[in-house]
Amino acid sequence: MTVRKTGALRRNMGAALLAGTALLGGFVPAFAPQAFAAPSEVMEKGGVADLVERVSPAVVTITAAKNAPDRPVMRDMPPGFEEFLRRFGVPGLPDGQGGGNGGGGRAPQARALGSGFVFDASGYVATNRHVIADADEVTVTFQDGTERAAEIVGEDERTDLAVLKVKADKPLAALKFADSDKVRVGDVAIAVGNPFGLGGTVTAGIVSARSRAIGSGPYDDYLQLDASINRGNSGGPTFNMAGDIIGINTAIFSPNGGSVGIGFAIPSNMAKPVLETLKQNGKIDRGWLGVSLQPMTKELADSLGLPKPEGALIAGVEAKSPAEKGGLKAGDVVLSADGKPMKDTRDLARHVGMVNPGAKVDLSVWRDGKARDLKITVAQAPASPDQRIARGGAAKEEGTEVAGLKLSSLNDQWRERLQLDGDVNGVVVLDVPGDVEGLRAGDVIQSVNNTPVAKPADVSAQVSAAAKAGRKNALIQVRRGDASAFLTIPVKPV
Structure with missing residues (x-):
């Protein structure tokens, strides 16, 4: 099964044209929207027709086009052949790609269809970034069929959001955002969008889960919906029963490319400030601390003396x-x-990322068994932070055994083998037993229980101290290449 973005501009020209053609063809059964048995609460109120009628004028279809490179110039053509190409196209290319029906003089285009909505009556439209990424032309089509050329005001790759601007001679119908923090699992969710290029389509369901992570990055925090969401729904809104937006539809979880009742929407409380900032500045200036983060586990919490695995x-x-x-x-x-x-780490990454560079953030941190407060001035996030973890390698050889590990002091030969700077200190791991997860031969243990170690005996002393304190695990800081992380090793009670 895969998680798919529900509307994207294809980089491959052939794939893009096939996708565009598919929009005009017959239905494929696997892609058919699933029927939805509306909750009893909705049925008692007579359905959602009034709500849909009220919000639909602000929901739009977005067409993004990327022009293909100019066709190669054919020199020394026989007399009359240029007119033949103009009228009948280039042999071997299908219609619409310069392959006939008078299409020979037109450059092919890659097209993507998605959804969006007006969030500012002066003409600002929200959608997903992947719908309009790399587009040369963007067109917004309203419910009444009106088409308007759109300017891309700003894009944010990390949250997959974008803002467009269309000219408006009068205020447009615009939508309001709800407080997504108040959304509960089981609440009714109404999605409106443009699946498969069919135009305005309404589906309904419930909020199936909150704070879903789908592997899209530090801003992984989605509402999961069972309303049918398909390709083309990307960028469209999901409403609550008051007609306010609780999320922006972005991705689906699917084994076949169609809806199986698991869709994901960016919560309104995450989307709203990003959209407003893009509208004003055209970009997002994110705060940056300069740290690498690691998820908390029960074993790590135990080794740190935390009452529960949070933070x-x-x-x-x-x-x-x-x-x-x-x-x-x-x-x-x-x-x-x-x-x-x-x-968890996502909470911190999102919070710091939304802090303006130069502003201060107040942190409460756990260190040495107690909480303490820090005030840190965040900086501008680098354009491409390097988060690669270099892999180290080591041959198995004799060493000192501690807690099942074979260890060796870090000498100049090991520094050269592992390509480490001279100021790196610690203990080299030569072999790892099967019950220790995450650690590998070639890693360098730099501290145990937050105490620096320089030889296997130091590791042994700290492991013994953890056992005497009644802990099941000892906390170790490991360096691998240029990156570091915290792991745990099990200890036997004394």
Whole structure:
């Protein structure tokens, strides 16, 4: 099964033209929208026709086109052959691609169809970035059939949102955002959009889950819906029963490309500030701390003395970064930011990303068994932060055994083999037992229980200390290439 964006401009020209052709063909049974048995609450109120009639004028179809490169110039053509090509097209190309019906003089276009909605009556339209990415021309079509050329005002790749602007001689029908934090699992959800290029289509269902992660990045926090969402629904709104937007439809989980009742929408509380900022500035300036984050586990929480596995674990701090200047250290666990609980790494990444560069963020961190407060001034996020983890390798050889691990002191020979700088200290892992997850030969243990180690005996002493303290696991900081992370190793009680 795969997670698919529900409307995208294809980079491959042939694939794009086939997709465009498919929009005009017959239905494929696997893609047919699923029937929905409306909840009893909706039936008792006589359906959602009044709501749909009210919101539909603000929901639009978006057509994004990318012009193909100019056709190669054919020189030394026989007399009259140029007129033949103009009238009948280039042999071997299908209609609409310069292959006949007078299409020889037209450059083919890659087209993507998606959805969107007016969120500002002066002509600002919201959609998904992947609907209009790399487009040369964007057209917005309203419910009454009116078409308007649209300007791309701004795009944000990280949240997959974009803002368009159309000229309006009078205020347009616009939609309001609901507070998605108040959305509950089981609430009715009404989706309106343009699946398969059919035009305005309404589907209904419920909110199936909140805070879903689908592997799209640090802003992974979707509402899951069972309303039928298909290709072309991307960028369209999902409403609550008051007619306010709770989410923007973005992706589907599907084994066959069609709806199986699992769709994902960007929550309105995430989308609204991004759209407003794009409208004003055309881009998003994100805050940056300069840390690498690691999810919390039960074993890590136990080794850190935390009562429950929540918070964002700081796996590494970049040199000269805002985090280092503000006193944040590897091994700290961020419990809250500006008074808001940080349940996991996504919470912290989203929160800091929405802080304006130059502003301060108040962090509550767990360090050495107690909470402490830090105030850090965030900086502008780099355009392409490097989050690669270099892989180290090591041959198995004799070493000191500690907690089932075979360890060796880090000497100049190991530094050369592992391509480490001279200022890197720690203990090299030579072999790892099967019950230790995440650790591998070639890793360098730099600290145990947040205490630096330089030889296997140091590791042994800290493991023994963790056992005497009644902990099931010892916390180790591991360096692998240029990256670091925290792992745990099991200890035996004393």
